[in-house]
Amino acid sequence: MVNSDKHRNGDALFKGIAQFFALSIIAILLLMTYRMVAESMPSIRAFGVSFISGSNWDAVQGQFAALPYLYGSVVSSLLALLLAAPLSLGCALFITELAPKRLGVAIATLVELLAAIPSVIYGLWGIMVMVPWLQSTVQPFLIEHFGFIPLFSGAPYGVSMLAAVFILMIMIIPIITSITKEVLLAVPQSQKEAALALGATRWEMIRIAVLPYGRSGMLGAVILGLGRAIGETMAVTMVIGNTPQISLSLLAPAYTMPSVIANEFAEASSKLHSAALMEIGLILLVVTLIVNSLARLLLWSVSRKLGGGAK
Amino acid sequence: MNCKVQIDKLNIHFGQTHAVKDVSMDIAANSVTAIIGPSGCGKSTVLRSINRMHDMTPSARVSGRIILDGSDIYDRSLDPVSIRRRVGMVFQKPNPFPAMSIYDNVIAGYKLNGLLVKKEADQIVESSLQRVALWDEVKDRLHRSAMDLSGGQQQRLCIARTIAVRPEVILMDEPASALDPLSTLKIEELVEELKEKYTIIIVTHNMQQAARVSDVTAFFYLGEMVEMGPTKKMFTTPEKKQTEDYITGRFG
Ligand SMILES: Nc1ncnc2c1ncn2[C@@H]1O[C@H](COP(=O)(O)OP(=O)(O)O)[C@@H](O)[C@H]1O
Numbered sequence: 056m057v058n059s060d061k062h063r064n065g066d067a068l069f070k071g072i073a074q075f076f077a078l079s080i081i082a083i084l085l086l087m088t089y090r091m092v093a094e095s096m097p098s099i100r101a102f103g104v105s106f107i108s109g110s111n112w113d114a115v116q117g118q119f120a121a122l123p124y125l126y127g128s129v130v131s132s133l134l135a136l137l138l139a140a141p142l143s144l145g146c147a148l149f150i151t152e153l154a155p156k157r158l159g160v161a162i163a164t165l166v167e168l169l170a171a172i173p174s175v176i177y178g179l180w181g182i183m184v185m186v187p188w189l190q191s192t193v194q195p196f197l198i199e200h201f202g203f204i205p206l207f208s209g210a211p212y213g214v215s216m217l218a219a220v221f222i223l224m225i226m227i228i229p230i231i232t233s234i235t236k237e238v239l240l241a242v243p244q245s246q247k248e249a250a251l252a253l254g255a256t257r258w259e260m261i262r263i264a265v266l267p268y269g270r271s272g273m274l275g276a277v278i279l280g281l282g283r284a285i286g287e288t289m290a291v292t293m294v295i296g297n298t299p300q301i302s303l304s305l306l307a308p309a310y311t312m313p314s315v316i317a318n319e320f321a322e323a324s325s326k327l328h329s330a331a332l333m334e335i336g337l338i339l340l341v342v343t344l345i346v347n348s349l350a351r352l353l354l355w356s357v358s359r360k361l362g363g364g365a366k
Numbered sequence: 367m368n369c370k371v372q373i374d375k376l377n378i379h380f381g382q383t384h385a386v387k388d389v390s391m392d393i394a395a396n397s398v399t400a401i402i403g404p405s406g407c408g409k410s411t412v413l414r415s416i417n418r419m420h421d422m423t424p425s426a427r428v429s430g431r432i433i434l435d436g437s438d439i440y441d442r443s444l445d446p447v448s449i450r451r452r453v454g455m456v457f458q459k460p461n462p463f464p465a466m467s468i469y470d471n472v473i474a475g476y477k478l479n480g481l482l483v484k485k486e487a488d489q490i491v492e493s494s495l496q497r498v499a500l501w502d503e504v505k506d507r508l509h510r511s512a513m514d515l516s517g518g519q520q521q522r523l524c525i526a527r528t529i530a531v532r533p534e535v536i537l538m539d540e541p542a543s544a545l546d547p548l549s550t551l552k553i554e555e556l557v558e559e560l561k562e563k564y565t566i567i568i569v570t571h572n573m574q575q576a577a578r579v580s581d582v583t584a585f586f587y588l589g590e591m592v593e594m595g596p597t598k599k600m601f602t603t604p605e606k607k608q609t610e611d612y613i614t615g616r617f618g
Pocket residue numbers: 380383385403404405406407408409410411412423425
């Protein structure tokens with residue numbers, strides 16, 4: 056009896072501590088949001104909705120609107136994701152299903168190493184190697200052959216939306232690949248054998264047993280990549296050209312929300328200027344929350360449809 | 367005897383483990399052969415060699431011959447995929463594809479042959495489900511998830527999925543061991559019916575089940591086949607002492 060009481064006390068204590076930490080995370084998030092809203096107030100009051108719909112950013116005139124940054128962040132991240140997702144899936148499939156075991160492990164380790172490289176290094180590589188290459192080779196080629204499409208019109212500046220898309224793609228491939236790899240490894244042997252026993256080839260086995268089983272997990276991997284791309288600051292700032300404009304052309308320079316905060320916060324000239332930057336931070340926070348909630352919702356509906364079978 | 371599968375001096379190693387030792391068996395067409403023996407004696411390993419499932423296990427080494435209708439399935443010129451179309455397999459734990467509907471599960475293997483007309487698919491789904499006596503239970507919810515079915519229904523669905531491919535031989539590895547008694551009974555009745563069209567090899571650790579469903583029984587012990595003969599004889603007057611000890615429950 057004494058013993059079990061002791062256990063109960065231990066349990067209660069542990070539960071209390073765990074609860075405290077869980078609640079403090081929520082408290083920190085709420086406090087942070089509150090502070091950000093409070094700090095953005097001057098800008099919210101001054102510009103209202105036009106802060107999101109307008110595109111004039113002029114610190115001297117005291118005019119601030121965030122649409123170009125929002126546009127730059129969303130477009131660069133989504134395009135990067137569009138390119139990175141299939142490449143990562145192919146890479147993960149190669150590691151788990153196609154490559155000989157040792158080669159697979161070697162590649163997986165390499166991919167994980169890539170994820171650990173600081174983003175400023177990617178940025179340096181981008182600005183010193185990729186951007187010159189884009190400017191001298193890729194962009195002139197695109198302009199010459201596809202220039203009639205608005206996406207590829209304009210002059211070859213090097214620094215551009217395209218450069219940001221490429222660098223983000225390279226940066227999120229490791230994380231999507233390594234999570235997708237885990238998801239694929241978690242597909243039970245019994246599912247693969249079920250397909251093989253029906254006379255499926257290796258590729259057919261992947262198609263009917265592996266991919267459907269892992270799809271909710273893979274979706275999670277992709278969303279995580281998106282979250283990372285939207286928040287990425289350093290490398291993008293170095294290659295995107297930092298020009299607040301909305302251009303259909305991928306060759307034109309652009310700007311993202313994290314980049315403008317990083318570039319201007321230290322030298323914000325007025326109260327309104329820092330409030331506007333703070334409001335951009337708030338928008339970034341909201342966008343990230345929406346992306347993640349959307350992902351949860353999707354994941355939840357997929358796993359419910361599977362009747363809990365694919366855990 | 368019309369011999370469908372002939373196993374000749376089969377040896378299987380996993381790395382250093384010698385799991386199956388010099389096994390030879392002749393399996394007649396349209397018969398049910400039961401493989402019994404204590405756990406770990408190599409029953410599943412032998413069974414899985416008959417449709418080249420060990421190809422996926424890098425450490426597995428198979429030697430000897432397995433002749434299916436006159437040709438060695440381990441012949442280098444033969445594609446394991448084409449072997450598996452002819453030799454289907456039902457596993458211990460029901461393993462329907464969770465992301466697919468009942469309908470799609472049944473047709474999943476058949477569809478691999480290429481595009482097919484909806485009418486043809488409908489017909490194959492219906493006849494396969496009829497054969498496993500599942501049609502009446504699921505005909506109103508064919509497009510619902512296969513995971514909504516009970517364990518016994520899922521296993522019958524897996525059998526339907528296997529026969530939809532129209533194999534010649536069906537391998538079953540303890541197909542009822544995860545099921546309740548009533549579902550087990552249904553599976554046993556099904557095996558009885560299926561042998562009209564297919565050659566069935568069934569692994570079971572349940573001796574009553576072997577006695578009920580099989581024509582021929584093979585007893586395995588420590589990787590070797592101790593004895594094989596007509597089921598009735600095996601359960602009444604086995605030749606080997608080890609067999610007698612096992613079926614009378616003195617070990618295993
Ligand atoms: N994939 C494998 N890798 C290594 N050893 C295995 C593998 N599969 C089976 N074995 C070994 O082969 C022997 C026979 O196993 P198995 O055929 O599964 O027995 P049973 O089905 O009769 O219970 C066991 O000793 C088991 O450990």
